[in-house]
Amino acid sequence: MDWLVDTLSAEFGHMPGPGTLVVILRIAGAAFLCGIIGLEREITDHSAGLRTNMLVGIASATFAVIAMGLIAEVHGDEVRIDPLRLIEAVTSGVAFLAAGLIVLARGQVRGLTTGASVWLSAAVGLAVGVGQWILALLAAAAGVLVLSAVAKFECRLGLAKKSHDNKGDA
Template identity: 55%
Template sequence: MNELIEPGLWSTALTQASRLATAAVLTGAIGFERERHDHSAGLRTHMLVGIGACVFTLLMVQLIQSFDGDDIRSDPVRIVEAITAGVAFLAAGAIIQARGQVKGLTTGASLWLAGAVGLACGLGDYVLAIIAVTMTLIILRLVKLLE
């Protein structure tokens, strides 16, 4: 049975699982902060956005590796653009205008950032993801006190 398992498959699966789990935890921290203050997009939404962005990133990496030849031209920036556009669509849904006031801009921005954190985790750039989440939580909590 071991002959049927491709060499390195388990290490690849563990790497992917750790990247997905990290995306879930980090974006969950942002979502928890939003949920705590009863905003429309909370813990689950932010986690799903982060995991989704991470999955698309992992698939992009696999596609680039599997089509590593002269016949195929890969452009990872297109995947980044697709992730950004998809998350921006969700973020726009969180923004509403009522009675002359715009609400949900910060929640929309935090969803957009969750997509970026998922992308960073998918690429294995945990340090960048952690710095981004830390700065986000500082902005969402401390800067609000200054407003």
């Protein structure tokens, strides 16, 4: 019976990289920050709202933590590390998701801002996943500011093609 406990402990109790508490904080932090971005989309009744942005942020943070864990497990010259590959992989994956949100309807492009918000959530999730909390906080705050305050400013100046009232993706 001890061999079973030892085996299960080795399999499920091992957290390479930053450690279990840090991983929990990073995943929760990504969910929270990206949830704020998604909340604006949800409040203004756009697609890809709260849950979508949270899931994109969680996934991006998870990929970052996985990469950091793999790097921590490999010692010496056994692996060449290129952090840009992580960024490229997440960006490519999210690009497909964001592209699916962008549609051409009645001669107008719709969903572009929502697609961009999902892309931003991926970047915020990556930043949190690698422990760049200040960058993640600044990016999330800037994103929410652009999505809410700049959109209102555009409407006041008459620059927005569609107002939030008729559900355009301004």
